[in-house]
Amino acid sequence: MDIDKLRYFCAIVQTGSMTKAAEILHISQPALSKAVKSLEEDFGDKLLVKVGRGLTPSPFGQRVADKASHLIDEIMNLPLLKEDLVEAPLRVATFEVFSTYFMGQTLSQKFADSKVSLLELVPGKIEEAILNNHTDIGITYLPVPNPNLDIKKVASIKMGIFGAGSNLKGKEVEDLDFVVPNIPLSGNPSKVKGLDGWPDHLFPRNIKYQESMMESALDLCRRGLCVGYFPEFVIKIHNLSVKKIFGLQEISLPSKFKSKKQDVFLVKRKSDNKNSYYKSLASELSKL
DSSP: OOHHHHHHHHHHHHHTOHHHHHHHHTSOHHHHHHHHHHHHHHHTSOOEEEETTEEEEOHHHHHHHHHHHHHHHHHHTTTHHHHHHHHOSEEEEEOHHHHHHTHHHHHHHHOTTSOEEEEEOOTTHHHHHHHTTSOSEEEESSOOOOTTEEEEEEEEEEEEEEEEGGGTTTOOGGGOEEEEEOOOOOSOSSSOOSTTOOOTTTSOOEEEEEESOHHHHHHHHHTTSOBEEEEHHHHHHHHHHSOGGGOEEEEOOOTTOSOSEEEEEEEEETTSOOOHHHHHHHHHHTTO
């Protein structure tokens, strides 16, 4: 079936007029009329009926128009697929820890000449976006397994409890008020339920504030209202960007804490090769 005949028919339905459609399509009315007649022969049914001085689709014609308009858009956009790949060769999904405090520096140093699409998502949604081809690479430390995904550990980053120094003196962890992410996680095989990775099932803490943005959590900590569990590299960058009096200091983790590090993983589709973008991200993450 000729796509142009469908396109012509849809133009008539949209304008309600053979004359207007011919003007828009830049073809003669006899040629347009012939195309519609040929399309009706293809379908074996009437597509258009006269109403006054205009035209309207028959019930069957309306169904054809509804289906065809979507298909025509998809077909007309096929040549743009290659352009889309050129426009955004690097597509990454991650959360604020890496989107704010890692990707900026990495993009300026390693991908300055590349076009990038960066999605901020939580674990679970990162993997979903990769599977649905909305992005290609995920950076996370709480991966959600899937048989169609390749999940590889590429780094371990040091974690710690940080807050305003004056509020930390002489206090144990159980005496501190915490700010935590208010985004619950699901699907992760570990018992960790918070985006900051704190093992609440092993070491309960006094949660006073819940925030969706890490920047807001850092501000509460700067004001001495609470402490937070953050990656050490984030605090180093933070302390360089604020006045010294607003710098955050570390308090010792509980002695029974098994690990002070958080593993970092890259996620991709198993069907995709480890391209130069993937390898560069893995290399830069290993330096944190």
